Amino acid sequence: MNGQKKKEQILNAMQELMNETSADSISVSDIARKAGIGKGSIYYYFPSKNDIIEAVIERSYFRILDEGRELAQAEGIDVFKKLEIIYRACLNSSLELKRQEASSSFLLQQQNAFIHQKFYQILITKMEPILADIMRQGIQEGKIWCRYPEETARIILMVLTVTLDNTVAPVEDEQLARILKAFSAMQTDAMDMPEHALDFLKWESDRTLPMDEAAAPGERTEGKSDI
Secondary structure, eight states, X not given: OOHHHHHHHHHHHHHHHHHHSOGGGOOHHHHHXXXXXXXHHHHHHXXXXXXXXXXHHHHHHOHHHHHHHHHHTSTTOOHHHHHHHHHHHHHHXXXXXXXXXXXXXXXXXXXXXXXXXXXXXXXXXXXXXXHHHHHHHHHHTTSXXXXXXXXXXXXXXHHHHHHHHOXXXXXXXXXXXXXXXXXXXHHHHHTTOBTTTTTTOOOOTTSOOOTTOOOOOOOBOSOOOOO
């Protein structure tokens, strides 16, 4: 059995166990027994149980995010289109998480809080350096004003993920849509973006957002902030 197949075997075993009991109660020995391999083989592919859990979550929910990440890192794409790709990927992966939770086909209900936390931790970790690079590109091209690109990228992702998670202070879809609209306006005003550059950033609970829909940038606004 090659390495990739064995990794998939381990992940399949972990996913099955997580459907049966809480992640906290699962041991590496349990995973090895379920996968039908030695405990030492587990550690060869994954340093810890936490790494296995994160790999299961990434495999289940991050296909959309990975596609967006690849597009956003490609050469020759406008900076605002890259922002659109990243934000749409975050929106769509969040929708995928909610759909799978609603179907209860992957995790027990009591796992939801744990999975939510891990999901958004991974999302921020994956996307922060890419979003910061996009902002630096915009700064170099004179299209974005941003004094602290790394920190601003983190703030944006933290606000976006908490909003999309919608469990800390849950609101109805209509209010969520207004929050995202306000969040878009804050970014365009603070970073001197074209007025309509982030018009795509909206909540549509019944479908994913196509990656190839073009943004509709408007005229540049005057004034800069200290972000």
